[in-house]
Amino acid sequence: MHRADRGPGRVATGVISVPLAHRGLASTGSPIPAAENTLEAFSRSAAAGYGCELDVRLAADGVPVVVHDAAIVASDGSRTRIDRMTVEELERLGVPTLRAVLQTLSDRPVIVELKQPRVRVGRLESAVLAVLDADARGRADLAVASFNPWTLAWFARNAPDLLRALTVGRVATRTVLSAAVVRWVRPDVLSVSVDIVGRRRVRTLRRRRPVLCWTVRDAQDLGRVRPLVDNVIFEGTLDQRVVAA
Numbered sequence: 001m002h003r004a005d006r007g008p009g010r011v012a013t014g015v016i017s018v019p020l021a022h023r024g025l026a027s028t029g030s031p032i033p034a035a036e037n038t039l040e041a042f043s044r045s046a047a048a049g050y051g052c053e054l055d056v057r058l059a060a061d062g063v064p065v066v067v068h069d070a071a072i073v074a075s076d077g078s079r080t081r082i083d084r085m086t087v088e089e090l091e092r093l094g095v096p097t098l099r100a101v102l103q104t105l106s107d108r109p110v111i112v113e114l115k116q117p118r119v120r121v122g123r124l125e126s127a128v129l130a131v132l133d134a135d136a137r138g139r140a141d142l143a144v145a146s147f148n149p150w151t152l153a154w155f156a157r158n159a160p161d162l163l164r165a166l167t168v169g170r171v172a173t174r175t176v177l178s179a180a181v182v183r184w185v186r187p188d189v190l191s192v193s194v195d196i197v198g199r200r201r202v203r204t205l206r207r208r209r210p211v212l213c214w215t216v217r218d219a220q221d222l223g224r225v226r227p228l229v230d231n232v233i234f235e236g237t238l239d240q241r242v243v244a245a
Contacts, residue, residue, distance in 0.1 A: 014142065014143075015212070016210045016212070017141070019234055020109065021053070021235065022036070022053055023041065023054055024037060024038065037066050038094050039096045042096075051105075051141070052109075053233045054066050054111070055113050055115050056098055057070065057083065058127060059086055060085055060086050062127055072095075098131050110136075110141065110143075111144075111212075116146055117148070128144065132162070140163075143163035143164065144159075144164055145166070163189065164186070165188065165191045166191065167192075169196070170196060173196055173199070190210070193213075197211070197225050206229075206230075212233055213231075213233065214232075214233035215235055217236050
C-alpha cells in the first residue's frame with residue numbers, strides 16, 4: 001500500500017477540524033444507552049458530527065480491539081486480562097475490533113491511542129498498522145497516539161507518514177516533554193491533560209504543532225482551555241455549538 005508522505009512541518013488539520021468525543025459519545029439514558037468505546041457510542045458520535053478518540057489493546061489472538069482497561073471485571077469481581085481473551089469472547093461482551101470501529105468512523109476524524117505499557121514495543125504497533133493499512137489508507141484525518149514515547153518512535157521509523165500524537169498527563173511531564181524526547185518521537189500533535197495545558201512548556205511547543213486537550217467535561221473546563229489549545233477531546237453533553245466555537 002502506498003501512503004503519501006506529508007513531509008516535515010505537516011499540519012494535522014484533520015484531527016483539529018472538529019471536536020473529538022472521548023471514547024465515543026457515551027450515554028446512559030434513553031432511547032439507546034451506549035457505553036464508552038462501543039460501536040453504539042461511536043455511531044452516535046459520527047451522527048452528531050464529532051470525531052473520536054479511542055483506546056486500543058491486543059486480544060489474545062493478536063487482533064487490535066477497542067477498550068481502555070487492561071482487564072474485564074466480571075459481576076463477581078473476578079478480572080480477566082484483555083490479552084488473555086479472544087476476539088470472539090470480547091465481542092460477546094461488546095468490545096469491538098479496531099477494524100469495525102474504523103468502518104463506523106470512516107468519514108470522521110479519529111485518534112487511535114495505543115495502550116502500550118512496555119518499552120520493548122512492536123507487536124501491538126504492527127497489528128494496529130496492519131489494520132490502518134487495510135482500512136484507513138490515505139486518511140489525513142487519522143492519528144496514532146500514545147503516552148509511550150517508544151510507541152511513537154516505532155511509528156516514526158515504520159510509518160513516518162502517519163500523524164503521531166504524543167499524549168501527556170501529570171506523570172513524568174517534564175521528561176516526556178523534554179527537548180530530547182520531542183526530537184526523538186517528532187510528534188505532529190500534542191494531546192495534553194486539562195490540568196497541564198497552561199504550562200509554559202506546552203505553550204512553547206504549541207508554536208510548532210497543534211495541541212489537543214483532554215478530557216473536557218463541562219463548560220467551565222472548556223472556557224478555561226479553549227484559548228490555549230487547537231481542539232478538545234470531550235465527554236458528556238456539551239452543546240456542539242459551544243464546543244466548536
